[in-house]
Amino acid sequence: MKLKPVRVLMAVAILLTGTSAADAHVVAARLGDFYMGASHPLTDLQDVVLWIATGVLAGTLGASKGRWLIPVFPIGLLVGLSLAPVFGTVSTQLADATMMLAIGMLLAAAAQVPTLVLCAIAFAVAVIRGAANGAELGPETDRLLFAAGLACVGYGVVTLTMALTVVFKRTSDSVTSWRAIAVRALGGWIGAIGLMMASLVLAS
Amino acid sequence: MGVLEFREVRPGAFVGRWSIEPSIGASRVDLRMPPHCFLRLPEMNCGEKGLVGPITISNLGSNMSVVLIKVIPIEGEPRSYTISTANPVVSVLGTGAPTLEAWVELAKTYVNYGIDHILLGADHLLFVLGLIWIVGGGWRLVKTITAFTIGHSASLAAAAFGLIGVPERPLNACIALSIAFIGVEIVKQQRGETGLTARYPWIVAFTFGLVHGIGFAGALAGLGLERRLLPAALLFFNVGVEIGQLAFVLLVLALIWAHRRLDAVVPRWGEAVPAYLIGSVSMFWFFGRLARVFAAI
Numbered sequence: 001m002k003l004k005p006v007r008v009l010m011a012v013a014i015l016l017t018g019t020s021a022a023d024a025h026v027v028a029a030r031l032g033d034f035y036m037g038a039s040h041p042l043t044d045l046q047d048v049v050l051w052i053a054t055g056v057l058a059g060t061l062g063a064s065k066g067r068w069l070i071p072v073f074p075i076g077l078l079v080g081l082s083l084a085p086v087f088g089t090v091s092t093q094l095a096d097a098t099m100m101l102a103i104g105m106l107l108a109a110a111a112q113v114p115t116l117v118l119c120a121i122a123f124a125v126a127v128i129r130g131a132a133n134g135a136e137l138g139p140e141t142d143r144l145l146f147a148a149g150l151a152c153v154g155y156g157v158v159t160l161t162m163a164l165t166v167v168f169k170r171t172s173d174s175v176t177s178w179r180a181i182a183v184r185a186l187g188g189w190i191g192a193i194g195l196m197m198a199s200l201v202l203a204s
Numbered sequence: 205m206g207v208l209e210f211r212e213v214r215p216g217a218f219v220g221r222w223s224i225e226p227s228i229g230a231s232r233v234d235l236r237m238p239p240h241c242f243l244r245l246p247e248m249n250c251g252e253k254g255l256v257g258p259i260t261i262s263n264l265g266s267n268m269s270v271v272l273i274k275v276i277p278i279e280g281e282p283r284s285y286t287i288s289t290a291n292p293v294v295s296v297l298g299t300g301a302p303t304l305e306a307w308v309e310l311a312k313t314y315v316n317y318g319i320d321h322i323l324l325g326a327d328h329l330l331f332v333l334g335l336i337w338i339v340g341g342g343w344r345l346v347k348t349i350t351a352f353t354i355g356h357s358a359s360l361a362a363a364a365f366g367l368i369g370v371p372e373r374p375l376n377a378c379i380a381l382s383i384a385f386i387g388v389e390i391v392k393q394q395r396g397e398t399g400l401t402a403r404y405p406w407i408v409a410f411t412f413g414l415v416h417g418i419g420f421a422g423a424l425a426g427l428g429l430e431r432r433l434l435p436a437a438l439l440f441f442n443v444g445v446e447i448g449q450l451a452f453v454l455l456v457l458a459l460i461w462a463h464r465r466l467d468a469v470v471p472r473w474g475e476a477v478p479a480y481l482i483g484s485v486s487m488f489w490f491f492g493r494l495a496r497v498f499a500a501i
Contacts, residue, residue, distance in 0.1 A: 162466060
């Protein structure tokens with residue numbers, strides 16, 4: 001059977017809109033709340049797609065701009081987590097979709113984003129996802145340990161994604177090199193997923 | 205932790221009792237015996253087949269992580285089985301030779317237990333992080349981590365077989381002190397001095413590996429493993445510890461590589477911060493653990 005790209009994108013978008021509370025409680029029972037915080041976002045497709053998209057965007061802009069995200073992203077996650085009780089159980093799906101669309105379009109257009117704007121985008125993504133992760137916590141969870149785990153995994157994922165992207169797409173590459181085109185194509189896919197996800201959220 | 209004993213009173217019929225009641229209360233433990241066994245504590249009847257098959261506790265969690273099941277048959281030696289959150293199912297081997305399925309169950313239980321133990325052992329991980337910090341990457345690191353592994357494997361085996369015995373509380377204080385030593389060595393290195401760890405990293409790693417290994421043995425002690433299973437359980441537990449340690453080392457190396465690629469290095473004024481952080485945390489642990497030593501006297 002031949003997989004059509006549009007079908008794949010639709011499937012991912014439906015999966016993303018359909019995700020509910022990530023089930024990392026098995027990890028909590030086994031290894032405690034630090035590891036629950038570290039594993040919780042990795043079991044949620046919205047976190048995985050948005051975090052990697054942010055890391056790829058920062059990586060394509062080069063190490064000098066990207067490295068600011070090493071402190072900015074985990075701090076954003078902690079801010080989001082601390083704001084979670086204010087937001088309550090408000091769905092972040094539309095905000096996630098908007099950020100996905102925006103980052104995807106920036107990647108597809110190979111836009112040269114200033115460092116301050118990059119940091120603002122990464123901070124916004126981190127705050128939204130930090131709040132989403134925090135909203136699912138029960139009263140029995142040690143929030144301090146969970147926050148430490150979440151910040152550590154956020155730092156790790158974004159740092160590694162940026163470094164891998166820097167290695168893959170060297171700044172010396174021309175815009176017509178296959179590596180640059182591959183990153184732009186990935187951006188197009190991320191943008192398309194964001195657009196479909198936003199449509200599904202607004203239609204429901 | 206809870207301990208449940210089953211004493212065989214006639215072939216296939218057992219009397220069970222909690223010799224150590226679990227913290228959540230005995231009535232709340234969701235214990236499931238092999239399908240052919242009929243359990244209504246204190247009685248259990250397994251018929252002609254005897255007590256052979258899977259035992260499950262599905263509601264282990266942060267309030268209770270381990271339950272030890274002791275089976276005392278009419279003939280033969282008593283046997284013990286550990287059910288943990290990592291592996292809530294154990295297969296009872298019976299008195300005959302263990303089957304392949306039983307070995308797989310044992311491996312799953314103790315490999316998972318080893319991984320859990322190292323991942324939850326912040327002191328062990330901090331020591332390994334300090335070693336990586338001093339040694340850097342390459343073959344020197346491979347040799348150092350191998351020496352640490354040989355050291356803790358040797359003392360873990362010796363302690364588990366009862367060849368050596370060190371009281372747990374002073375040992376834990378020594379483990380904290382070993383991390384403080386590494387912190388001092390990092391500071392020395394940053395000042396341009398050549399410390400003992402920088403000169404002979406594998407000797408330091410091996411020596412402190414011996415200390416940490418006795419600490420690992422503490423995790424196996426008290427589980428009441430039957431003698432015939434001890435070598436295999438020890439091997440699988442050690443494999444689990446190595447898997448967890450290797451994953452941690454690879455993660456740290458990947459992050460160091462990423463930081464170099466991004467030119468994101470610690471500024472000159474902050475170079476000493478990690479060493480002092482490691483030293484401060486370890487001394488905090490040391491004094492806390494020392495206080496427990498004196499409190500026990």
